Amino acid sequence: xxxLTNRAKVLEQKPMSFMxxxxxxxxxxxxxxxxxxxxxxxxxxxYPEEKRPFSPVFRGLHVLNxxxxxxxxxxxxxxxxxxxxxxxxxxxxxxxxxxxxxxxREEKYxxxxxxxxxxxIFCGLCEEACPKDAIYLSETFAPSxxxxxxxxxxxxxLLIPNPVTNKESxxxxxxxxxxxxxxx
Amino acid sequence: xxxxxxxxxxxxxxxxxxxxxxxxxxxxxxxxLWLILVFMAITGHYILMNAQFLAIVxxxxxxxxxxVLFLFVIMFMNxxxxxxxxxxxxxxxxxVVSGGSLxxxxxxxxxxxxxxxxxxxxxxxxxxxxxxxxxxxxxYVVPFEISSILFLSAxxxxxxxxxxxSSTPAA
Amino acid sequence: xxxxxxxxxxxxxxxxxxGGIISFSLLVAMYTTYGERKIAAWMQxxxxxxxxxxxxxxxxxxxxxxxxxxxxxIPLTSNRMLFVLGPALAMITAMLTSAVIPWGxxxxxxxxxxxxxxxxxxxxxxYIFGVVSMGVYGIMIGGWASNNKFSLMAxxxxxxxxxxxxxxxxxxxxxxxxxTGTLSLKSIVAQQMTGGWNIIYQPLGFLIFLxxxxxxxxxxPFDLPEAENELNFGYHQEYSSMKLGLYLFAxxxxxxxxxxxxxxxxFGGYDIPFVDEAALAANIGVNATAALGFAALFxxxxxxxxxxxxxxxxxxxFRYDQLMDLGWKKLIPLALANMLITAVVVLxxxx
Numbered sequence: 001x002x003x004l005t006n007r008a009k010v011l012e013q014k015p016m017s018f019m020x021x022x023x024x025x026x027x028x029x030x031x032x033x034x035x036x037x038x039x040x041x042x043x044x045x046x047y048p049e050e051k052r053p054f055s056p057v058f059r060g061l062h063v064l065n066x067x068x069x070x071x072x073x074x075x076x077x078x079x080x081x082x083x084x085x086x087x088x089x090x091x092x093x094x095x096x097x098x099x100x101x102x103x104x105r106e107e108k109y110x111x112x113x114x115x116x117x118x119x120x121i122f123c124g125l126c127e128e129a130c131p132k133d134a135i136y137l138s139e140t141f142a143p144s145x146x147x148x149x150x151x152x153x154x155x156x157x158l159l160i161p162n163p164v165t166n167k168e169s170x171x172x173x174x175x176x177x178x179x180x181x182x183x184x
Numbered sequence: 185x186x187x188x189x190x191x192x193x194x195x196x197x198x199x200x201x202x203x204x205x206x207x208x209x210x211x212x213x214x215x216x217l218w219l220i221l222v223f224m225a226i227t228g229h230y231i232l233m234n235a236q237f238l239a240i241v242x243x244x245x246x247x248x249x250x251x252v253l254f255l256f257v258i259m260f261m262n263x264x265x266x267x268x269x270x271x272x273x274x275x276x277x278x279x280v281v282s283g284g285s286l287x288x289x290x291x292x293x294x295x296x297x298x299x300x301x302x303x304x305x306x307x308x309x310x311x312x313x314x315x316x317x318x319x320x321x322x323x324y325v326v327p328f329e330i331s332s333i334l335f336l337s338a339x340x341x342x343x344x345x346x347x348x349x350s351s352t353p354a355a
Numbered sequence: 356x357x358x359x360x361x362x363x364x365x366x367x368x369x370x371x372x373x374g375g376i377i378s379f380s381l382l383v384a385m386y387t388t389y390g391e392r393k394i395a396a397w398m399q400x401x402x403x404x405x406x407x408x409x410x411x412x413x414x415x416x417x418x419x420x421x422x423x424x425x426x427x428x429i430p431l432t433s434n435r436m437l438f439v440l441g442p443a444l445a446m447i448t449a450m451l452t453s454a455v456i457p458w459g460x461x462x463x464x465x466x467x468x469x470x471x472x473x474x475x476x477x478x479x480x481x482y483i484f485g486v487v488s489m490g491v492y493g494i495m496i497g498g499w500a501s502n503n504k505f506s507l508m509a510x511x512x513x514x515x516x517x518x519x520x521x522x523x524x525x526x527x528x529x530x531x532x533x534x535t536g537t538l539s540l541k542s543i544v545a546q547q548m549t550g551g552w553n554i555i556y557q558p559l560g561f562l563i564f565l566x567x568x569x570x571x572x573x574x575x576p577f578d579l580p581e582a583e584n585e586l587n588f589g590y591h592q593e594y595s596s597m598k599l600g601l602y603l604f605a606x607x608x609x610x611x612x613x614x615x616x617x618x619x620x621x622f623g624g625y626d627i628p629f630v631d632e633a634a635l636a637a638n639i640g641v642n643a644t645a646a647l648g649f650a651a652l653f654x655x656x657x658x659x660x661x662x663x664x665x666x667x668x669x670x671x672x673f674r675y676d677q678l679m680d681l682g683w684k685k686l687i688p689l690a691l692a693n694m695l696i697t698a699v700v701v702l703x704x705x706x
């Protein structure tokens with residue numbers, strides 16, 4: 001048969017020598033290799049006790065941000081929904097009432113804000129599109145759920161805890177990422 | 185009753201019952217399994233006679249090896265009721281007659297041989313491996329060697345039968 | 356006939372010994388499953404079970420409980436009685452062999468001499484062979500009663516494999532028996548205590564015997580009866596719950612007992628290497644020496660258990676024709692040659 005390329009290597013199949021036919025040396029060699037592996041460093045990381053550090057560009061679940069006074073940043077401009085390639089974001093806008101100034105930073109706010117985590121591809125384009133620093137991706141994984149409905153995150157699941165009333169969980173939700181970025 | 189006697193009767197009952205089941209089972213695989221039980225009971229009898237070597241060899245060779253080969257064949261044949269050949273009345277009659285005459289001969293031979301049976305009970309140590317080996321290799325060395333030659337020829341025969349015939353002449 | 360008359364205290368002593376040995380071998384078998392998983396993991400750079408209890412030590416209990424609570428399924432088309440008989444036979448034959456193994460020297464309890472061997476029959480090794488040859492039926496009956504082609508094929512494979520390797524095993528042992536001149540395991544151990552371990556005199560015989568033991572236990576590389584990727588699961592494919600558990604467990608009990616047999620036959624049994632037991636017994640007492648002897652035997656057994664596991668996670672499975680080739684064309688002639696050479700040497704030395 002003509003070869004297509006000249007790179008083909010002709011493999012010479014010699015009959016096995018006596019030592020090779022004994023098999024035992026080869027078996028012992030293999031057993032030596034497995035024994036060596038027994039004492040090597042294990043690759044496993046004990047997950048719940050031990051966690052791998054996130055990279056500074058890690059993109060986890062979304063968080064709707066608040067400012068220092070605990071007012072929501074989002075103005076329901078819809079840029080994130082437009083930027084989203086997976087069309088995972090839906091929102092409804094509403095006008096801020098006179099007595100709601102401590103709740104929302106601007107005159108307009110998102111009455112309803114939903115992200116379908118099953119559609120989301122965690123690309124982070126919403127974060128880049130947002131002019132108000134209202135949405136960003138945190139360091140948490142999407143947890144599992146029993147129903148599909150459970151994966152459509154509504155506003156109360158997305159909103160970050162209030163920094164005025166609940167400072168600790170606000171810091172925890174913000175994560176170490178911003179800190180790391182600032183340090184750089 | 186002495187414990188040996190109790191064991192003897194239990195083993196005898198087991199052996200006879202299993203032997204009957206060998207004959208009367210519908211399924212050939214069950215027959216073979218009952219036959220294994222017969223061999224086990226006989227092994228027990230050997231032990232009661234203090235013939236330990238015979239007992240264990242009976243177990244290894246008959247129950248362990250030969251019966252496995254039997255099972256092999258029968259399991260692969262997938263015998264069931266449909267494939268059972270119809271035997272003619274004459275064949276059955278002949279079987280009854282020959283079986284009956286065998287029984288007659290056995291009864292006649294063992295009827296007044298009490299002394300012989302007594303000598304088989306217990307104390308004799310001929311069944312122990314040391315004595316058996318000594319007897320086989322001194323008194324009965326010629327028959328022993330002849331039977332080993334018989335086995336050798338049987339082995340050669342099996343190899344010849346099992347060897348593939350080359351259907352095409354070697355090119 | 357007086358030999359079978361059973362003295363009551365002797366009976367009690369033997370019953371206790373039997374209970375002890377059976378529960379001990381079950382315990383060891385349990386932890387061998389754990390050891391198997393741990394060692395397999397380590398050899399593959401993993402960590403192995405470590406969640407149930409400290410270091411995962413309760414894992415075997417968790418596995419056992421899981422098997423107990425699973426649903427028992429008996430296939431409709433199977434042969435009910437034989438289907439149940441299969442795993443029971445496998446387990447019984449696995450346990451039976453332990454009867455003739457001397458687990459330690461004689462100890463003294465309340466002034467009585469108690470032998471740590473259930474039965475010192477003078478055909479000890481042959482007894483082991485007899486029981487091992489019965490072990491085939493557990494596989495065969497289970498495989499056939501499942502009424503499943505894969506199971507049947509596995510059963511037939513297993514039976515032919517065990518029968519084939521029994522021959523080489525017996526032949527390799529005959530050479531050993533020529534040296535010892537006895538079939539009783541207790542006297543074989545006693546001889547090794549004074550005259551050096553049998554592995555020195557019979558290295559080839561040991562190798563053949565070891566390979567055959569691997570084959571008899573259906574361990575990799577000889578695990579054709581349960582070849583997962585060829586036969587789905589082998590002879591226990593239709594089994595569930597504890598019946599499956601018994602099959603799997605019998606394998607580990609078999610491993611334990613076989614290791615004990617190998618240690619007894621070739622590695623001096625309860626002999627403590629480089630120590631004079633009689634002098635030791637005079638110094639620290641009989642029972643302490645017996646405990647040390649048992650510890651020596653147990654460490655030898657543990658080494659062989661480790662070897663079983665080590666080989667399993669190193670060597671891939673044989674093909675069926677390779678298996679038969681090895682058994683009939685290599686091991687049997689080798690064992691025969693070993694036997695002849697040993698016979699010649701024994702005759703020459705005795706001249």
